[in-house]
Amino acid sequence: DSRNRYILAMVGGRRFERTDQCNRATSAQVEPGSSFKPLYYSAAIDSRKFTAATMILDAPVVFTNADGTSYEPLNYKGKWHGRILLRDALAESMNVPSLKVLDGIGFDAAIQRASRMLGITDPAEIERVFPRYYPLGLGVIAVSPLQMARAFATFPNEGREVVPLAIRYIEDRNGKVILEPEKELRARQSRKGEAAQIMPPQTAFIMTSIMQSTVREGTLAGVTGILEDTKKRPMAGKTGTTQNWSDAWTVGFSPQITTAIWYGFDEGNRSLGTELTGAAIAGPTWARFMKEVHANLP
Numbered sequence: 001d002s003r004n005r006y007i008l009a010m011v012g013g014r015r016f017e018r019t020d021q022c023n024r025a026t027s028a029q030v031e032p033g034s035s036f037k038p039l040y041y042s043a044a045i046d047s048r049k050f051t052a053a054t055m056i057l058d059a060p061v062v063f064t065n066a067d068g069t070s071y072e073p074l075n076y077k078g079k080w081h082g083r084i085l086l087r088d089a090l091a092e093s094m095n096v097p098s099l100k101v102l103d104g105i106g107f108d109a110a111i112q113r114a115s116r117m118l119g120i121t122d123p124a125e126i127e128r129v130f131p132r133y134y135p136l137g138l139g140v141i142a143v144s145p146l147q148m149a150r151a152f153a154t155f156p157n158e159g160r161e162v163v164p165l166a167i168r169y170i171e172d173r174n175g176k177v178i179l180e181p182e183k184e185l186r187a188r189q190s191r192k193g194e195a196a197q198i199m200p201p202q203t204a205f206i207m208t209s210i211m212q213s214t215v216r217e218g219t220l221a222g223v224t225g226i227l228e229d230t231k232k233r234p235m236a237g238k239t240g241t242t243q244n245w246s247d248a249w250t251v252g253f254s255p256q257i258t259t260a261i262w263y264g265f266d267e268g269n270r271s272l273g274t275e276l277t278g279a280a281i282a283g284p285t286w287a288r289f290m291k292e293v294h295a296n297l298p
Contacts (some may be wrong), residue, residue: 091218
């Protein structure tokens with residue numbers, strides 16, 4: 001729930017049995033691919049070096065990493081689009097424009113924003129998770145689906161930090177409340193005050209608008225038929241697909257609910273299958289779930 005931070009539903013795998021009790025929603029460490037891009041795009045909007053209407057050239061380019069190695073990214077299926085709006089670059093998940101955005105704001109700003117949104121605060125962990133190489137901009141890091149849901153919930157929460165909450169309170173056998181995790185969490189967040197504001201509400205608004213374009217015209221345009229009422233109920237999101245089609249993601253939200261869907265294998269580098277992108281398999285699942293869970297909401 002984007003507003004009160006409650007975890008409404010969680011699926012950790014296909015089944016729960018003696019030989020497989022791993023909850024991948026919380027414990028999987030997998031690459032988010034392009035679903036990672038909105039995190040540092042928000043820092044780019046904050047920097048005022050970029051707007052949703054900034055024109056970026058989508059064409060072959062070579063980036064040079066700090067260690068002198070070169071990196072030449074490609075778009076999906078090797079297509080190039082020439083000059084394109086930043087809005088459309090994210091909606092269509094174009095790699096070169098995204099890395100130009102990363103290059104424009106620098107690794108420090110991108111990592112600082114992404115780590116806060118994902119809830120990673122330990123400096124040693126930040127150093128380990130976020131490599132200072134250009135593939136970072138294409139989501140070559142390790143995160144869990146819950147972390148991605150947490151990060152994206154920042155946008156409908158008007159830029160404020162979201163800490164997922166699974167247990168509100170615990171009672172003993174007599175009904176006496178003995179622990180109140182929700183009360184403790186609310187108190188901690190209240191003490192943070194403005195420090196809990198990860199990005200300005202204006203930036204969250206602009207990023208939400210850009211990701212609405214992903215649903216209307218971008219990589220998630222194919223799911224609007226499932227949502228049906230997408231014109232009446234605002235929906236925004238982003239897809240992600242890793243190299244060799246190993247991981248497929250869709251992470252998206254309405255004003256009320258944020259949902260992250262991941263498909264993949266426990267073993268690294270196993271392919272889901274050619275053409276099975278985040279938009280192709282995670283997108284329809286996300287849309288069907290969002291349609292059902294919103295059925296009785298205003």
